[in-house]
Amino acid sequence: MKLLRNNTFLMVLVALIVIVPLALPLAEAEFSGADDQAEGVIAQVAPDYKPWFSSIWEPPSGEIESLLFALQAALGAGVLCYYIGFKRGQAKARA
């Protein structure tokens, strides 16, 4: 069970990395996206720049956007965990 112990320890570390920023008393933390902040810098450095193309389709609301993000994560996790479960079963059957 060395694997389980090691991986649990690593996952706890990851959880801490995510939780600590939320608990820190950050003065003006909005947790907005870094991509959006970059847009702010562009507006400041090149105030005359006009985006010359816009997205063909945008999620109509924040809900739909989070639906699609969840779908993306679910698809990835589904395939990855199917594979690991499959290999684990194979290893067990061989043992």
Next chain:
Amino acid sequence: MHIMEGFLPAAHCVGWAAASAPVVAYGAWRVKKIAEEHPNAKLLLASSGAFAFVLSALKMPSVTGSCSHPTGTGLGAMLFGPSVMAVMGTIVLLFQALLLAHGGLTTLGANVFSMGIVGPFVSYGIFKAVRKSGGSLQIAVFLAAALGDFATYCTTSLQLALAFPDPVSGIAGSTVKFLGIFALTQVPLAIAEGLLTVVVMNLLSKYSEGELKSLNILSDGARA
């Protein structure tokens, strides 16, 4: 690291697309070759793409008070070589550009260059270097994944600075500004990506020993 739709001048879009296209094409050829030479590694190939799918969907808070996401491209780069991840990165970025309005079609070439090419190549190089110098598998995987992730965001900063030099301090000044957003925010997330990649590699070392051996991952020998 997504440069938003329309946020690079047309000449830059064309330039980055031209730089990325050959690598993606070579990667597609490698995917086909790997599927032929290692048919039992096909599912693992799909899984390394899946890992990039999950990780790039997770927007996590950082100590800078803003949010960003890992890339997940280091794992596949170590397993199958970096060019394969140029293909996987393109698929992820197309999904996000078309369905999420994150990134864009005009900026696809630039985003593929940072997330699908620079990140994976840095990961691959670091993985090989650490393994050759006798570092353990875990340390090599952690450093490779974390620094590849970080390199992607530094590349984005540089790409934006080249397109939007500061009127006073020029490209250098503007690089510092973009790095201040992307690189700082990314430090804890890159560490998280490194740790998560080690978690998956630990599982693979136990249950997919056969595939990893046939891909020369468990030995420290170099592979082109």
